Amino acid sequence: MRLDWDRRARVDARYWVSATEEATQASYLDSAERDAAALIEGLPAPPSPEARVLDLGCGCGRLTAPLSARCPQIIGVDVSAEMIAQGRAIYGEGLDLRPCSGVDLAEFEAGAFDLVFSYSVFPHLPPEVAAAYFYEVGRVLRLGGLFRLQFWVGPAHRPAENDTLSIRVYTPQQLEDLAALGGLRVLGLEEIDYRDPILDLCPVWVNLERVDPLAPVAPLASRGAVGAPSDDERGLEYSLQMYLAMRQADRGEIHAAEATLSEAIQLAPDRLEAYVQWATHRIEAGDLMGALKLIRELNERNAAAPIGWIYRARLAEALDLDKEASRALARFHRLPQPPEDLAQEAASVAEALDSKPKTRRKLKRGKPSA
Numbered sequence: 001m002r003l004d005w006d007r008r009a010r011v012d013a014r015y016w017v018s019a020t021e022e023a024t025q026a027s028y029l030d031s032a033e034r035d036a037a038a039l040i041e042g043l044p045a046p047p048s049p050e051a052r053v054l055d056l057g058c059g060c061g062r063l064t065a066p067l068s069a070r071c072p073q074i075i076g077v078d079v080s081a082e083m084i085a086q087g088r089a090i091y092g093e094g095l096d097l098r099p100c101s102g103v104d105l106a107e108f109e110a111g112a113f114d115l116v117f118s119y120s121v122f123p124h125l126p127p128e129v130a131a132a133y134f135y136e137v138g139r140v141l142r143l144g145g146l147f148r149l150q151f152w153v154g155p156a157h158r159p160a161e162n163d164t165l166s167i168r169v170y171t172p173q174q175l176e177d178l179a180a181l182g183g184l185r186v187l188g189l190e191e192i193d194y195r196d197p198i199l200d201l202c203p204v205w206v207n208l209e210r211v212d213p214l215a216p217v218a219p220l221a222s223r224g225a226v227g228a229p230s231d232d233e234r235g236l237e238y239s240l241q242m243y244l245a246m247r248q249a250d251r252g253e254i255h256a257a258e259a260t261l262s263e264a265i266q267l268a269p270d271r272l273e274a275y276v277q278w279a280t281h282r283i284e285a286g287d288l289m290g291a292l293k294l295i296r297e298l299n300e301r302n303a304a305a306p307i308g309w310i311y312r313a314r315l316a317e318a319l320d321l322d323k324e325a326s327r328a329l330a331r332f333h334r335l336p337q338p339p340e341d342l343a344q345e346a347a348s349v350a351e352a353l354d355s356k357p358k359t360r361r362k363l364k365r366g367k368p369s370a
């Protein structure tokens with residue numbers, strides 16, 4: 001969890017916490033205002049300025065910051081030290097943001113809070129961590145205290161256990177079972193105005209109240225439980241990074257776009273989209289050698305991708321590295337069933353290579369004698 005979210009935060013914390021379509025600073029701030037307002041409006045009663053509030057999984061403080069104006073005694077905790085560092089850099093010392101273990105709230109005493117809230121955190125948590133946290137939230141809430149969280153309730157949807165990005169959907173019964181761990185009672189659910197096109201479902205805000213004793217045995221979640229990202233998680237993260245890089249490039253932030261593409265490559269080195277996109281930026285900047293180096297790396301990592309060999313041949317030919325270009329074409333032709341459009345491209349590179357010696361011969365013939 002920590003490594004996953006640190007990695008995401010390193011690229012662009014604001015994008016990864018708000019995931020707005022525009023991926024801009026303005027859309028980040030808009031999302032903060034909208035979500036903080038919905039958080040307050042849905043509470044049974046407005047929180048008093050003395051309320052002790054915990055923002056669980058606060059990221060870089062997107063919601064902690066606007067809520068601190070109403071509830072100065074707010075603390076944000078997050079498993080990602082990188083998110084916390086960036087939040088502190090954005091909002092300064094006035095906002096109390098702290099790294100946490102990612103599985104418990106051991107640093108807080110029982111009954112330390114009147115209100116705990118959590119936005120866009122629990123649906124991404126491995127189920128054993130979600131269970132441990134429901135217990136912990138109940139423990140740190142005073143009796144009568146409230147827990148308000150964003151969640152998905154509907155037909156069960158369970159990505160791989162170690163996935164920290166894909167959305168999990170819990171059934172109403174599973175929500176009740178989780179609530180019981182923390183001695184919490186579900187007060188109600190409100191739909192959030194966003195429909196996920198794949199799940200065909202809207203997320204909900206859930207209000208819970210601490211009314212009962214905690215479960216007799218605390219659920220266990222081991223600290224290092226989550227290892228390498230699952231395949232789905234990697235695929236989802238890769239596409240979100242590609243999307244961010246595209247938006248950055250649209251805004252002319254080529255340096256940032258290339259840094260994002262570099263992170264995407266580290267995440268899935270055998271995928272070609274980030275290499276191709278990055279090489280395209282290099283070509284547009286007139287840096288053909290930079291583009292060729294990237295494509296050479298792609299060839300090493302994914303020798304079966306036909307487009308890699310065509311790009312290599314084209315770039316090498318343009319840089320007059322004719323032997324490299326010919327070898328790349330040969331590798332392309334040895335691939336099983338290379339796509340037709342790329343075969344045409346290969347023919348055009350071959351033609352360009354063929355014409356070179358002739359040009360040189362012509363030049364030699366036409367060279368004036370001394």
Ligand SMILES: C[S@@+](CC[C@H](N)C(=O)[O-])C[C@H]1O[C@@H](n2cnc3c(N)ncnc32)[C@H](O)[C@@H]1O
Nearest residue numbers: 005017057058059062078079080102119120121
């Ligand atoms: C999509 S972001 C949302 C951040 C913030 N709640 C907001 O709405 O801006 C999810 C956040 O949950 C944090 N997170 C993930 N797993 C966590 C865990 N086990 N404990 C605490 N924070 C966690 C991540 O580091 C990340 O900052």
